[in-house]
Structure formats: structure tokens, C-alpha cells
Amino acid sequence: MPDGSRIEGLTRPPAEVWEEAGLAAALLAVDPVGLGGAMLRARPGPARDRWLSDYRTLIGDQPAPLRMPPAIGDERLLGGLDLSATLTAGRPVHLPGLLEMAAGRGLILPMAERATAGLAARIGAAWDGPWPGYLIGLDEGASTEEAPPAALMDRMAFRPMLDGIAMAALAPSAFTPEEVTAARARLPDVTVPPDVVDALIATAAALGIPSLRAPLLAVRAARAATALSESDTAGEIEARLATQLVLAWRARQMPEQVEEDTPDDRAQDDPPPPDPDTPPQDSPETDTETPTEADIPPDLLLEAARAVLPPDLLAKLLAGNSRATSQGSTGAGEESVSLRRGRPLASRPGRLGGEARLDLIATLRAAAPWQPLRRRQTGKAGLLIRPDDFRIRRFRRTKExxxxxxxxxxxxxxxxxxxxxxxxxxxxxxxxxxxxxxxxxxxxxxxxxxxxxxxxxxxxxxxxxxxxxxxxxxxxxxxxxxxxxxxxxxxxxxxxxxxxxxxxxxxxxxxxxxxxxxxxxxxxxxxxxxxxxxxxxxxxxxxxxxxxxxxxxxxxxxxxxxxxxxxxxxxxxxxxxxxxxxxxxxx
Known part of the structure; x- marks a missing residue:
């Protein structure tokens, strides 16, 4: 049975990175769409394969995520015209895109560091619109400068760091599929007190996190952790876990240390002793109240964040690497559109000639809906193609x-x-x-x-x-x-x-x-x-x-x-x- 001890035991040092990654997988299995997904920083290896396998096990009978190539075209991603069905039926037949097919079930994106800002924008628009889903990205960058688009990272709650984890550290998951299923059923009844929400927002501000999604994702992570702990109200343990898993890796600045009051300071703050000639007064009723379980000291979550902040964060911020990481820069030059070579882009209407190459499939899809009308107008049979139907291949080329x-x-x-x-x-x-x-x-x-x-x-x-x-x-x-x-x-x-x-x-x-x-x-x-x-x-x-x-x-x-x-x-x-x-x- 799940209990708070398995969550409260997440401490550094020792750096139990695998335990932290396993907790992220369990929380994501409880509320995948609400948490947006996870971006795994790991090259192909046993740790990454084990994490993905554990996640598929934890989701139980829920549909497994679909796999999406990083260079996917707009038509395959967003949907379009089913060419063969349209030609057979003589009317437009819709072909669903990968985002529509993955609504509610998620996607796996290999080589996420190569994803473009345009792909991130399309995924975000689909999630905010008719096809809410989640993404498990596989960041395989050779250095910290190679990172997925910031717009994509902003929508994900977790970023497990799995590089360098030996097979001996790959312990079994702390949760079972049955526990995750039960937590998913309890999730709608879980409440997060305003004090917990305020503490998470204040912690995000202290860490210099500009995104408004970060504290929202932290609140959702606290709800999922509460459901896993078989509780109805989020408290200190869940807020601390959400800080470590959701907020710490987003930190843009080192949180300030708060100095403790010295005995002399406390003596100055204490009220003067009562006058013996003054009759005692009843204390207000509020003075006798004890703090509720949801009251969280303001520095507690910052200490939890400091425990998991990377030791080289300050050096990276001073060196200016945070901006490069956020943009996914690789040090290459500006990008341009080429007609001959590079990463494929969506085809566009155009004329043949010069270096332009015809995209035959896209041309046929553009012409298919007009075939019945053109046959009636011309009295001809067969496939009728006009210059307006031509679609030209395009590629994105990065300059040196x-x-x-x-x-x-x-x-x-x-x-x-x-x-x-x-x-x-x-x-x-x-x-x-x-x-x-x-x-x-x-x-x-x-x-x-x-x-x-x-x-x-x-x-x-x-x-x-x-x-x-x-x-x-x-x-x-x-x-x-x-x-x-x-x-x-x-x-x-x-x-x-x-x-x-x-x-x-x-x-x-x-x-x-x-x-x-x-x-x-x-x-x-x-x-x-x-x-x-x-x-x-x-x-x-x-x-x-x-x-x-x-x-x-x-x-x-x-x-x-x-x-x-x-x-x-x-x-x-x-x-x-x-x-x-x-x-x-x-x-």
C-alpha cells in the first residue's frame, strides 16, 4: 500500500536519481494529461528503456503512448485528406493526424532536442484545443546546449535525468499498477489547500521561474502525490515533492538564504512583560488556534529545491548557458529554406522549374477533392491535374x-x-x-x-x-x-x-x-x-x-x-x- 514515507524519503544526498525518476513516472501515470508529460534526459540505454517499460506497466489498461518522429510533416501530424479513400468515394475523406489519434493517450518523441519551435507550437495548439494529450520526450543531446524547444519544456511537469545511472541502481518501481489505478480514481476528490498553492507560487517566484504554468503543474503534481498516498488533502510532504520534481529543474536563480533570528533579535521582538497592576485579559480566540496541517513554513520548499538543484547551476547562469539551453541552440548559424536538401518541411504550392521538385503525393491530395467537379466541367475521365495543384518540396537547411x-x-x-x-x-x-x-x-x-x-x-x-x-x-x-x-x-x-x-x-x-x-x-x-x-x-x-x-x-x-x-x-x-x-x- 502506498504511504507518505516513500515520498518523504526522497532526499539528496545521497542522490537517489532513479527513485526520483520512478516517482515522476508514477505521478505521470496518475494524471498524464494534467501533468503534460516528462522530458527524459538520457541517451539510449538500460535506464531509459527501464523507465519507459515501468511507465507502460504503471498505466495498466490505459492506451500506451504513440511514437512520433521529430521530423514529422504537418499533414501526418495534424491530419489531412485520405487520398485513396477520397479517390474511391469521389468525395473528401478525412485522415486523422497523429495528434488527434494520441488525444488522451500521449506521444513519445525520440531525439526531442531536434524538434523545432514550429512542432512545439503545433503540439501546444492541439493540447489547448480539441486534442488534449501529453508527451514523453527523449532528450538525446550530446551536451546541455542541445535541448528541446522551451515552449515544449514549459508544458511538461517532469525532467528525469537518467544519464550515467548504472544497471545496479535500477530498483523496481515503488508502486504497482493497481495502486496507480486506485489513485487515478481518487484524483477528482483530492483538494489542495490555498496555503499549499500560495507556498508553491512563492517558491516558483523565489527560484526565478517566469512561467505561470510551472506552479500550476506543481499543484497538479501535489494532487497526484496526495492521491497516491491515499489521502484527500495535500500537505507538506506533497508540496515538497512537487517542488523537487517540478520546480527545481526550472530554476533560473539560486534561492536566497534566509538568516535565522539570533537570540538577541528574538528578545527585541518579544513583547514587554505585562504590568502586574493590569488585570489579565482573555486572549483572542485566534491566538489559541494551532496551525493546520496545510500551513507550510515559507522556507521549507526552498530548502527542498536547494537539495536537488544542480551544483553547476550558478556557473551555467553566469556563463550565459541558460539562454542557449532554453532555445535548444546547437551553435549553428541561422536557418533557411532550401529546395534541394535539409530536413523536410511541409510542401507548398509552386511552379516546377529550376531546383523545384514535385511532391507527388501532396499534389494528388490537393487535386483529389476537385475531381468530380472537373470531370463534369470537361467531360473527361481519369485524373485531372492542373498547375494550381502542384506542391513543391521544401527543406530546412541550417547554415554554418x-x-x-x-x-x-x-x-x-x-x-x-x-x-x-x-x-x-x-x-x-x-x-x-x-x-x-x-x-x-x-x-x-x-x-x-x-x-x-x-x-x-x-x-x-x-x-x-x-x-x-x-x-x-x-x-x-x-x-x-x-x-x-x-x-x-x-x-x-x-x-x-x-x-x-x-x-x-x-x-x-x-x-x-x-x-x-x-x-x-x-x-x-x-x-x-x-x-x-x-x-x-x-x-x-x-x-x-x-x-x-x-x-x-x-x-x-x-x-x-x-x-x-x-x-x-x-x-x-x-x-x-x-x-x-x-x-x-x-x-
Whole structure:
């Protein structure tokens, strides 16, 4: 029989991740549509297979979820025309889509990190409309940067983290299908007191969770936990469980620690002793009341959240990875529509010719409803196709990114700057294949700028080119900016998504014509920055001076670039900074 001890025993440390995942599966089996589903962070393996098997067992005689490919088309997803039945019957025959078929029974989405924002929007519209359901997503991303769309994650209550769990830790489920079925029957009679609701809302706010769905899902998780515990009213244990399973993984900030009152503080807060000459008064009736079971201390749920927050949450927030994760960014460039290659999109009406390819099935579906009318009009038999019926295949193609470093190689500190730039470029190249990025390097010194490393993914070539990079001389900043803009525009014409990283202190002393003179050099640099801004190429200016320079900050404003003062940039820090800023600037 289920009891509160199995729920209350969820503590960290020790990190009983499998027990937490099993509780999520049991709660989802009790109220799948209300809780929206779960997004499993796990690659194919025993832990993921066992979780899915346990969930199918827990739902008992309920229909098992259907499987949905991540690149599913709109017609298969939303429904459309049954071509063969329409041609046979001579009238339109509706073919139900996967969302309609899965209403109330759920879907399983493999490779959920590849799902598009459009797919998430279609699923959400179906759930809010005629076909409410739930989703079990399988997040198989190689890194935390590869994540499902934020709109999809927002609708799911749970996110079990199953990576790295050994088979020895895969204990049997703490609940049986009979217990889950009984809890599902009790669910409509379960109540969640207002104090519990208020506590969950306050906890979500303290964790910096902007979504209004999060506390709603937490309340529903508390109801399901109450039903599993054979109780009618949610209390502290259920609220704490909902915080751990639903709210903690959504945290956007570290909850503040609340300091306990010292004895001196409590003494100051205590009322003065009564006057012995004053007759005693009856205490108000409310003073004699004891707190109800639903009264939850405000810090209790925050402590439950702290117990399961990932230890690297603060580091991720400081590094800016939370935004990339929420968008499901992979570091690739902007997307475009292609007629030849890429991930399939829904077909669209169009004309044949050039690279356009006919989608025969979609064309036949478009023509089928009009066949009886056309036969009566023309007196001809057979299948009558008109140009308006043509449907053209389309594909989504992701462009490669081009990260271009423009490095100030002038002055006595040039060797230190160039050494860090070399390290950063090599780090970027080592990760270029996974991120589909190319990296280039431009150095400016003396009386002009020079392309040290054309756009490449070759780590061997990069090391060879970077090995003999010279430094010293004047600062022709305008020449470096113009050459960086030229390389970026060339990359854009080649179908890449360029991003510019300029490392300088912003103090130019060589003009565009190669002549010395600080006033003219700064004027030329400002004109070059404005020209770069006109191209619309995203950029960051990294101030490498020992102290932040106003000239560098002003120049970044003229460029329309983000300004970062980083006088002691290491290779690791520089590489991480450029990657995070380039993601923030992506379309």
C-alpha cells in the first residue's frame, strides 16, 4: 500500500536519481494529461528503456503512448485528406493526424532536442484545443546546449535525468499498477489547500521561474502525490515533492538564504512583560488556534529545491548557458529554406522549374477533392491535374557559422594578446565539427591588416598558420575593422552566418592610409565601425587593455557591438565568451 514515507524519503544526498525518476513516472501515470508529460534526459540505454517499460506497466489498461518522429510533416501530424479513400468515394475523406489519434493517450518523441519551435507550437495548439494529450520526450543531446524547444519544456511537469545511472541502481518501481489505478480514481476528490498553492507560487517566484504554468503543474503534481498516498488533502510532504520534481529543474536563480533570528533579535521582538497592576485579559480566540496541517513554513520548499538543484547551476547562469539551453541552440548559424536538401518541411504550392521538385503525393491530395467537379466541367475521365495543384518540396537547411577574430597585434603587449587569441582559435576549431562552425583570424599592426587564417575547420592548418604570427608596431584599427567586415561579408555571400570578435583597446594611431596620427586614425576607426554596423553583422568588442578604456566602449557603440572589458583574457575564457555572445546575437 502506498504511504507518505516513500515520498518523504526522497532526499539528496545521497542522490537517489532513479527513485526520483520512478516517482515522476508514477505521478505521470496518475494524471498524464494534467501533468503534460516528462522530458527524459538520457541517451539510449538500460535506464531509459527501464523507465519507459515501468511507465507502460504503471498505466495498466490505459492506451500506451504513440511514437512520433521529430521530423514529422504537418499533414501526418495534424491530419489531412485520405487520398485513396477520397479517390474511391469521389468525395473528401478525412485522415486523422497523429495528434488527434494520441488525444488522451500521449506521444513519445525520440531525439526531442531536434524538434523545432514550429512542432512545439503545433503540439501546444492541439493540447489547448480539441486534442488534449501529453508527451514523453527523449532528450538525446550530446551536451546541455542541445535541448528541446522551451515552449515544449514549459508544458511538461517532469525532467528525469537518467544519464550515467548504472544497471545496479535500477530498483523496481515503488508502486504497482493497481495502486496507480486506485489513485487515478481518487484524483477528482483530492483538494489542495490555498496555503499549499500560495507556498508553491512563492517558491516558483523565489527560484526565478517566469512561467505561470510551472506552479500550476506543481499543484497538479501535489494532487497526484496526495492521491497516491491515499489521502484527500495535500500537505507538506506533497508540496515538497512537487517542488523537487517540478520546480527545481526550472530554476533560473539560486534561492536566497534566509538568516535565522539570533537570540538577541528574538528578545527585541518579544513583547514587554505585562504590568502586574493590569488585570489579565482573555486572549483572542485566534491566538489559541494551532496551525493546520496545510500551513507550510515559507522556507521549507526552498530548502527542498536547494537539495536537488544542480551544483553547476550558478556557473551555467553566469556563463550565459541558460539562454542557449532554453532555445535548444546547437551553435549553428541561422536557418533557411532550401529546395534541394535539409530536413523536410511541409510542401507548398509552386511552379516546377529550376531546383523545384514535385511532391507527388501532396499534389494528388490537393487535386483529389476537385475531381468530380472537373470531370463534369470537361467531360473527361481519369485524373485531372492542373498547375494550381502542384506542391513543391521544401527543406530546412541550417547554415554554418563563421567566427572571425580581429586581433590588435600592435604594441609591447601584442605577444600576450596573440597567445590568447591562438589558444581561443584552437579551442574553437577543436569544437568546430560539432558546432558546424568555421574560424578565421585577422591581425592588424604596423601600417595595415593581414589575414592570418582564412576561414577553416582544419586544426592542423590553424596551428601551422598561427605558429609564426608576428606582433608590434602601430595600431591601424580602421584597417582591421574593414578587413574583418570584408571577410564577414564574403562568408555571408558563401551562405555562412558570420560573427565578428574584435580584440583591441580601442586606441588607434595609424590611419586608413597608413599614415601616423591619432586624431585621423580615430576618425577613420569610427567611420569603419559605422560601416561595419551598417552591414548588420553581429559583433563583440573585447577590451584587452589593463583597465577598461572609454575609447573602446565608444567604438563598440559605433559598431553596434556588445562591449566586454576583459583585460586578462585566457584562452578558455575567451572561447567561452565568444561562443555565448555569438549565440545571444543569433537571429
Amino acid at each position: 557559422s563563421a567566427l572571425i577574430f580581429v586581433v590588435d597585434a600592435s604594441g609591447s603587449s601584442a605577444m600576450a594578446r596573440l597567445a590568447e587569441a591562438k589558444g581561443a582559435v584552437e579551442l574553437m576549431l577543436a569544437d568546430a565539427y560539432k558546432r558546424r562552425e568555421q574560424v578565421g583570424l585577422i591581425a592588424f599592426r604596423g601600417d595595415g591588416a593581414e589575414v592570418i587564417l582564412p576561414l577553416t575547420k582544419s586544426l592542423v592548418q590553424a596551428k601551422r598558420r598561427l605558429g609564426g604570427l608576428p606582433g608590434g608596431g602601430g595600431t591601424p584599427l580602421a584597417s582591421g575593422l574593414l578587413m574583418g567586415a570584408e571577410m564577414a561579408l564574403s562568408a555571408r555571400r558563401a551562405g555562412l552566418t558570420p560573427f565578428l570578435a574584435v580584440l583591441t583597446d580601442g586606441r588607434a594611431n595609424i590611419g586608413r592610409d597608413g599614415q601616423p596620427g591619432r586624431p585621423q586614425a580615430m576618425e577613420d576607426a569610427t567611420a569603419a565601425a559605422r560601416a561595419l554596423r551598417a552591414t548588420g553583422i553581429p559583433a563583440v568588442l573585447i577590451d584587452t587593455a589593463n583597465r577598461p578604456q572609454r575609447s573602446a566602449e565608444s567604438l563598440s557603440a559605433e559598431m553596434g557591438a556588445r562591449y566586454v572589458a576583459l583585460p586578462r583574457a585566457g584562452a578558455q575564457e575567451l572561447s567561452a565568451l565568444v561562443q555565448n555572445v555569438s549565440k545571444d546575437s543569433a537571429p
